[in-house]
Amino acid sequence: MFAKTVGVQRRCAPKWRIALFRNERNDFDRILEGLGIDYDLLSHNSLADWAFEEWELWDYDVLIICSDHFPQPTCFKERALERIASFLKQGKSLYLEYASPLTQEEVCPKGIDFQRLFVKKHHYLTLDLKPGAILDAHRTFYLPAAFPDQEEILSLGRICGTFQKVGDVLDEPVPVLSVASRYGGRIIYSGVEMSRFTAKRYRPTAHWEHLLRRIVLFLIPKKMRANYEEKASSIPMPGKETLGQKKAPEWSEQERREKYRIALQRNLRWYRSSGVMPDPMGTKGVYEQVHSDIDCFGRQKVVEWHRPDCNSQSALAFYLAGRALNRNEDQQTGLNIVNFLLSHRFQDMDPDHQTYGFWSWWEMKSMQKYAEAIYGDDNSWPAFTLLKLYQMTGRKEYLERGLLTTEALLATQGIGGLRHARLNGVEVNQEGKEWYARQNWEDAWGGSSPHYGANVVALYFYVYGLTGDERYLAVAEEGLSNMIRRYLDESYTEWVTSHTAEHARFLLALASGFHYSQRTEFRDALEKVCDFLMAHQVECGAIQEWDNPNRDTYGTAETGVFCENGEPISDQLYCTSFAALGLWTAYKATGDEIYLDAFRRLADYLVRIQVQSDYPRTDGGWMRGFDFEHWEYYGASGDIGWGAYAME
Structure with missing residues (x-):
């Protein structure tokens, strides 16, 4: 002493x-x-x-x-x-x-x-x-x-x-x-x-x-x-003792399975102990996020409002994790979260509305007549979850409610199979769905952006595979083809948070498109996008963030968690998570083991950077920005709602 x-x-x-x-x-x-x-x-x-x-x-x-x-x-x-x-x-x-x-x-x-x-x-x-x-x-x-x-x-x-x-x-x-x-x-x-x-x-x-x-x-x-x-x-x-983490581990398949199992269990505990779930069994849904802001005592608050996309993603995660871990309690938690969504006013269920089947970005209050703030991407997730759960449980309500959403999306898909990023519910009910179908949204907000539109296209392919309805396949193929033409043009720089994150958001649609149509065009585009992401995958397995289009908007807009190319930052919210899902899907669609290897390296990285803390609000989760050079959560936290320490 x-x-x-x-x-x-x-x-x-x-x-x-x-x-x-x-x-x-x-x-x-x-x-x-x-x-x-x-x-x-x-x-x-x-x-x-x-x-x-x-x-x-x-x-x-x-x-x-x-x-x-x-x-x-x-x-x-x-x-x-x-x-x-x-x-x-x-x-x-x-x-x-x-x-x-x-x-x-x-x-x-x-x-x-x-x-x-x-x-x-x-x-x-x-x-x-x-x-x-x-x-x-x-x-x-x-x-x-x-x-x-x-x-x-x-x-x-x-x-x-x-x-x-x-x-x-x-x-x-x-x-x-x-x-x-x-x-x-x-x-x-x-x-x-x-x-x-x-x-x-x-x-x-x-x-x-x-x-x-x-x-x-x-x-x-x-x-x-x-x-x-x-x-x-x-x-x-x-932290110097952790710098050896910068080298990718050489785990056997048995070691990898065990580490992934532990990571899953720890993340489910995070849900239940962090404050994002008002009821640990999911009957009251899941709050949007642990906010990025760290207060003067080192604490973070929970943003206590419900979003359909966050709830549906969490519900499917619980259900799938419960199956993988053989835990009925976790499967039931997933179903409880879905039932929370279905029993509250998130989805517009009035057949007389032009917004029938759409999901509002928030729960509709008594004074709110229609679904509002209708993001295509955010609507795709409840539909995906409901239709996947229907496949696994056979519950007809899930199929019916999911198809209500896909029909509403399909009816408002514009010329060329593209759509606007966000529809206003009042305007939809004034103009009618057909008006949106007659518009060319290619150069509109989100029209050619994978961040806003690719997941809707992936959903259409999935619905085609589930139902055999050729309408979905036709629109999906046309939309994906036009998105490839516009987005992959070298002149395109309208990435939402970064070039790498936008590419990561494109993978699911491209892999789905090739799986269901076998078009060479889709395979070539998938290869091009994967090659770009794998070129930015560093030794430790992280995908290094690249090309921030909004670096000068610190504190005034949505932006990336890095500034200059070459900074050792990965983005778990918009890139790492979607890239992991997309690389796995690319492997399943093509059988090419180069994508399996990239997926494993990325998933191993996620396991190794999972938060370990005495603070229950963060322990077991993942924050948005990680500095893989100094092996700590950090990044340029200038995003107005989802900064470097956000856990959505």
């Missing part, structure tokens, strides 16, 4: 002394101990209330004063300010965080929204960080650094970039870490609570670790610093 809690008794002073003021163990304890530095623990109240003389505080060379009652800023009594001033007059060093700037004036903290900290100035504190390096403190509170003549080291602002700032700051930057001289001493002031960055899950971990180590080294008297700098250089960064 290096720390010692100090009372009023004096002890013989070593060559230099450091005092740490904090309420609970934090990252400074760990860093000081790693450097082999003895330190004394003192309470914040001791600065004003203890009956020792000023010279006893002078006996320290360094004071580290962490936040006291976060999120309330630390405020000092007059006596405490006098003692700190006397200490600084000896030419000594102070670290002060999230506190009034050595005054008794009340300070009002502000909340961080989409702003992030970034390196403003080259300084000793930032020697291990590149210019513009980003430090994400999520949705914590901050105080502007406001010392006269301060050196501004870190600023806070809305910026683009993942690891480094890209372009200009998009709002007025605010200084939050500075170095200043006061009363003849030296102050490092942080307007953000940095001392608990690990507990609060600030990212990237390596950037915060480098910064706090440099803060400690900078505080050490200069004549003694060199020895500790050498020691610091030999201490591995947190």
Whole structure:
């Protein structure tokens, strides 16, 4: 133990002394101990209330004063300010965080929204960080650094970039870490609570670790610093022991089956313990997501509203997992989730409506007459789930309700077999379904986009296989052919979140198209899309995100979780998950084992990055953004609803 809690008794002073003021163990304890530095623990109240003389505080060379009652800023009594001033007059060093700037004036903290900290100035504190390096403190509170003549080291602002700032700051930057001289001493002031960055899950971990180590080294008297700098250089960064994960494992088939089984069980537990399921048996459905925003205490909230696509995907997952694991309880949970959807007003069941059979993006309230916000992709998932469950259970209601949706979709499919991304229910009932069928949606929102339309085409192929209805095959073949022509043209760059994610969303339709029609055109397009994705599959099995079309919209729109090509980021929400499903389907459609190998590598990667945490809200799930270079969940979290830490 290096720390010692100090009372009023004096002890013989070593060559230099450091005092740490904090309420609970934090990252400074760990860093000081790693450097082999003895330190004394003192309470914040001791600065004003203890009956020792000023010279006893002078006996320290360094004071580290962490936040006291976060999120309330630390405020000092007059006596405490006098003692700190006397200490600084000896030419000594102070670290002060999230506190009034050595005054008794009340300070009002502000909340961080989409702003992030970034390196403003080259300084000793930032020697291990590149210019513009980003430090994400999520949705914590901050105080502007406001010392006269301060050196501004870190600023806070809305910026683009993942690891480094890209372009200009998009709002007025605010200084939050500075170095200043006061009363003849030296102050490092942080307007953000940095001392608990690990507990609060600030990212990237390596950037915060480098910064706090440099803060400690900078505080050490200069004549003694060199020895500790050498020691610091030999201490591995947190997480270094996991970097071997970057190599793909060599599992036997038996090992793989067991690891997949455990991953399935852990994910089902996540559903039941994270808060996304109000009832663990699924009778009250599944909430949309654990939101990406991480609050000032390192917590995430559940978005408590129901979406038909999320519920149907979860229902099918539970049912299939229950069959695979031979667990009737999980199968029943899947059926309960479906029955929740069918017994509430998600699907428009009024045959007099032009929106009959469509699913609203949310549950329709009593004042809402029609299904609203009718996304084609979101409607395809309840239909898929109901029809697949019909195949496995024989329940006629599932078949009837599923076909109601596919008929509504088919009736609104436009010229060339393409459709608009989203229909407005009121307008559909005013214009009639036939009006939509007469429109050419190729260049409209979502018209040629796999993100919005490919899954509907895949659904049509599936319905044809289930029913033999040639209408579905004809529209599916025409729509897929036109989507291939337009989307795979080299001039197309209208990807929703990334090029890789858009390709991943295309696989199911292409594989289904080739399976049901055996067209060479579909096989060639499937091969082209798979080749692109496999070219971006790295050694650890991840598919590296590529081509973000919206990198300059940080905090204002839907966007990817990376900025520049080459960054070591994978996207589990929009790419990895759909690519895994698509690669498996491509293998089943073609028999080509190159797709099976790519699927296994990707699924192995998913198993290895499954969240392991003491925090039940995240343990056993997958977040959207993962940094496979540093092996931690992280990414550019500028998406307005589904950022890097979203678990949908």
